[in-house]
Amino acid sequence: MKHEPVLAKLNELRKDAQGEGGVEEKALYHMFCFISYEVGPFADFVEQDKAPGEKKDTAPGPEAEEYLDVLTELRDEVDDDPDDMEFIALDRAVAFISQIPGDFQAYLNEAGE
Numbered sequence: 001m002k003h004e005p006v007l008a009k010l011n012e013l014r015k016d017a018q019g020e021g022g023v024e025e026k027a028l029y030h031m032f033c034f035i036s037y038e039v040g041p042f043a044d045f046v047e048q049d050k051a052p053g054e055k056k057d058t059a060p061g062p063e064a065e066e067y068l069d070v071l072t073e074l075r076d077e078v079d080d081d082p083d084d085m086e087f088i089a090l091d092r093a094v095a096f097i098s099q100i101p102g103d104f105q106a107y108l109n110e111a112g113e
Helices: 003-017 022-037 039-048 062-077 085-099 101-111
Strands: none
Touching: 003 022, 003 039, 003 085, 022 039, 022 062, 022 085, 022 101, 039 085, 062 085, 062 101, 085 101
């Protein structure tokens, strides 16, 4: 699978959540921004099943853990159809961020979260 449709679906989910406020909107926004920032490793992860490596020496904090929990819950809400693009996109995003939570936290720190 190519990464472009996955990224497009993640962007669509982010846009759909705009204006809702709350933690889901923030989680989707930061997930999309982080993955866009890490698009090379994300493409390798989606297309070649290549595990990303941590680049930053940052421990995951409560923000990264909370957002990852929210994204996992969103994925679990649509897991009844594993061929659905929404499930695939959230599943790949959760799996990617789960492998480099310290980098996600470093991004959140830089973003002022």
